[in-house]
Amino acid sequence: MKLATLRIEGASAAVRVDSATATIIDGYTDLSDLLTDPEWKELARSASGAEVDLVGADYAPVVPRPGKIVCIGLNYQSHIREMGRELPEYPTLFAKFSEALTGPYDDVVVPAYAAAQMDWEGELAVVIGKKAYQVPEQEADTYIAGYSVINDYTMRDYQYRTLQWDQGKSFEKTAGFGPYLVTDYALGSRLETRVDGELVQSATTDDLVFTPSRLVDYISHIVTLQPGDVIITGTTGGVGHARTPARFIQPGQTVEVTIDGLGSVRNKAIVK
Template sequence: MKLATLRLHTSTAAVRVDDDSTATVIDGYADLSELLSDPDWKTLAQNASGATVDLARADYAPVVPHPGKIVCVGLNYRSHIREMGRDLPEYPTLFTKFADALTGPYDEVVVPAHAASELDWEAELAVIIGKQAYQVPEPEAADYIAGYSVINDYTMRDYQYRTLQWDQGKNFYRTSGFGPFLVTDYTLGTRIETRLEGQVMQSATTDDLVFTPAQLVDYISHIVPLHPGDVIITGTTGGVGHARKPARYIQDGETVEVSIDGIGTLENKTVIK
């Protein structure tokens, strides 16, 4: 099943995506954050019979607009770890992103000029939690995952590396395209790519992850409870602009496209102001 949050006139709505051209409104739920808070969210989505929406004119909001927490994982693809000259980690490297950093999968990303000198892309698989998870063992973790989506962990490298803590380079307002879909059934191993102005910059498969979604749910939930609608961003693959020689950063007016086969594609144009 494929779900989304759409902007409809002055409000938003949770929808079930029925095919490439139409979706059905899940009545009573303004977005997927609200829907996932209902223990029967999957049955409600499957049985939805609300208004039909033409996706050709759809305006997509961040797929889960109001996560209570977003836990990011750094250095989790073998290819990216190698290009950064590091050893494989024994434990996940965790940091946080705030919901304020999220934007729609096709929105413009507006970056303030003071943070625009080293703009970088990071294609990532997002894991969305479907029910409260606390101290969940890895073999049971899949039962706590609602689904998967696509995110660009858009990064201001100059801010990221000002200190040993990365959060400040990952949280600029409305800079992380998220969506367009939550897909409930997904198996690791499909192609993940970033294209900058149509040129492929990152290309790998999601089974290159060091720590899988199930392992991350296990590890994180032994630190803090994960709630419905919370998001785990699983890390990026090799090919980031900062690791290139010479470095290649996103410029004003350039479009970044991130895709994961079997889930979807987002596309954000960068505007520097």
């Protein structure tokens, strides 16, 4: 099943994506709202609200208001190798703020003072479907609502000002997120990132060092994961700052991240 949050006539709605149309899940303004209901999956399956034509639909961030966004650094073997590091024993965790999220096809508007070293990071996102505390890995899949795609713009000069990465990862409305929440995705499909059509990242999602189930286990032994929380699982090799010479997103360029089975996000960089 595919779910989404659409902007409709100045408001938003949680919808079930059927094919060329979507069905509004009445009573829920977005997927953040829907996922707080323990019966969210059945409500989505049985929804019979108004139909929306998806041609030209305006997609909001798929889960617009997560209480927590937990990011994982250095989690693809290919990316770890290109950075010259050893495989980690534990996940590297850092936070992203919800204000960093934007729609999967929205322009990313970046202030000029932060635009010198914009980098691309195509990533798989995991969305939590029910309250998870001290969950063992073997049960973790039952706590995951589904998966989505995120285009995790990173301002490298801000990121490396200090040993803590958060400041380069949370610029306002720089992370295209969506278009769908897919409830039945399985690891192993192809993740690709393109800049103005040029392939710059390519891997399969089973190259992850720490799988979604292991991450739910690890994080939930630190803090309770709530419905609608998001785990961003890390990027693969091919990022711009690891190249020789380093390469960064230029004003006007479009970054597209695609994961087979989950769809694509596509954002154009506008510098102001």
